[in-house]
Amino acid sequence: MNKFKVFLHITVVVIFILCFLGTSGMLVENMKIPVGVGADIEKNSENAFYSIPLLVYSFKNANQVMSTTIIGSNGNLGHTIQNRQLKEGRKSVMGLNRVFLFSEESARSGIKNFLDIWVKNQATNDRALCAVCNGKAEDVFKYKGKEFSNAAEYIEGMIKNLREYNFFSMQYTAMDLIVRVDAEGRNVLLPYIELKNNSMETTGLAIFRGDVMVGKADMIETKIINILKENKVKGILTLQKDLRHYINCYAYSKRKVKCYREDGKYKFIIYLDIQGNMMSNELYSNLSSDYQVLKKYETDMKNYVEKKANESIKNIKCKYKTDVLDLGKVAIAKYGRGTGTDWNKVVCDSEIQVNVKFKVNTEGRGDY
Numbered sequence: 001m002n003k004f005k006v007f008l009h010i011t012v013v014v015i016f017i018l019c020f021l022g023t024s025g026m027l028v029e030n031m032k033i034p035v036g037v038g039a040d041i042e043k044n045s046e047n048a049f050y051s052i053p054l055l056v057y058s059f060k061n062a063n064q065v066m067s068t069t070i071i072g073s074n075g076n077l078g079h080t081i082q083n084r085q086l087k088e089g090r091k092s093v094m095g096l097n098r099v100f101l102f103s104e105e106s107a108r109s110g111i112k113n114f115l116d117i118w119v120k121n122q123a124t125n126d127r128a129l130c131a132v133c134n135g136k137a138e139d140v141f142k143y144k145g146k147e148f149s150n151a152a153e154y155i156e157g158m159i160k161n162l163r164e165y166n167f168f169s170m171q172y173t174a175m176d177l178i179v180r181v182d183a184e185g186r187n188v189l190l191p192y193i194e195l196k197n198n199s200m201e202t203t204g205l206a207i208f209r210g211d212v213m214v215g216k217a218d219m220i221e222t223k224i225i226n227i228l229k230e231n232k233v234k235g236i237l238t239l240q241k242d243l244r245h246y247i248n249c250y251a252y253s254k255r256k257v258k259c260y261r262e263d264g265k266y267k268f269i270i271y272l273d274i275q276g277n278m279m280s281n282e283l284y285s286n287l288s289s290d291y292q293v294l295k296k297y298e299t300d301m302k303n304y305v306e307k308k309a310n311e312s313i314k315n316i317k318c319k320y321k322t323d324v325l326d327l328g329k330v331a332i333a334k335y336g337r338g339t340g341t342d343w344n345k346v347v348c349d350s351e352i353q354v355n356v357k358f359k360v361n362t363e364g365r366g367d368y
Helices: 002-024 077-085 104-109 112-119 137-141 151-165 174-181 219-229 291-320 327-335 343-348
Strands: 031-043 048-061 064-074 099-103 129-133 189-196 199-209 212-218 233-240 246-262 265-281 351-362
Touching: 031 104, 031 137, 031 151, 048 137, 099 104, 099 137, 099 151, 104 129, 104 199, 104 212, 112 174, 129 151, 129 174, 137 151, 137 189, 151 189, 151 199, 151 233, 199 219, 212 219, 212 291, 219 233, 219 246, 219 265, 219 291, 233 265, 233 291, 246 327, 265 291, 265 327, 265 343, 291 351, 327 343
Parallel strands: 031 099, 099 129, 129 189, 265 351
Antiparallel strands: 031 048, 048 064, 189 199, 199 212, 233 246, 246 265
16 A cells, blocks of 8 residues: 555656656656665775765556666766766656765765755755665665665655654754754754664764764663753653663653853753653552652652753763754854854853753553
8 A cells, every 4th residue: 555655646746747848758667766865985095985876766667666776986976976877777857855865984074065966956855854874875775664665765754753752853854954064053963874683773863063973872862962952852751770660751841041151151051841641650659649759750750861961961072072952053142143153162161051840741540
């Protein structure tokens, strides 16, 4: 059923395109529709070797759609595209790509060149979602997920679902990336994808300073970074004593930041208002019937989030050395932009305080 919907969607789009091509139109069998665009790079001591894999829909006949990967490789990006086109026997219909995927090596080398080529093409879909992958984008595009026609569809669905349980935002489109990569007081964060045990999964966040990836946060830290950085996000918070004793809460987090400057030094206070609904409880006895137990749980969760937040802030300052939380943007809004300030350095040298308010809205059904 899913493949039929994909075929129907593609057919409608192709018909729409052909309606505007008039007498210069072409047969469907002579067209390719890129749905995934990748960026790979290999380096040696002297040169960089670029590769841009395309995951495309092609039409074998009027009733059959195939997904294939086409690769162009060369020593510079312009020649890489030229090299790929020498291998193509069908015209590409741009503007329907769903995913831009950077290999970690290409992300650590800088993504500005890729962005310039992709995004300056007016036919590019600037709503396509972006991510970083472990290994080569080419290999990730070869992944075949159940109930999905190709890896691009799988990645798109996976990124969209991240906001349901892990406090992710949805600001991972190509346009978001373009705006953030050069914006004063802001940095880029992208979902990080890996192939593990014959499956694909999101394993954290790729952290950028400018257009260069400088680190990767695992999923535990990613959840806390998202809570600290984003406003109005949702996900699951867990307190766990051991394998048998734990409590899960589906939480909604709101964030406000206040900024102060004194004698050239900045101080940021992040206020987190987290409210949640109980999902499961194997840790606290009489949680739903004893008010004091409920208050203890709320205090324990507040302390847990503050502790993890302070650990993440330490990593931000010492490990990533980057304004991961976009606090520079807050300072700019209050004190003005265009001063030439290195906000990564300023934020990492600033005092960052976190105040958490946690409240349980519902305790679920039954006696926990």
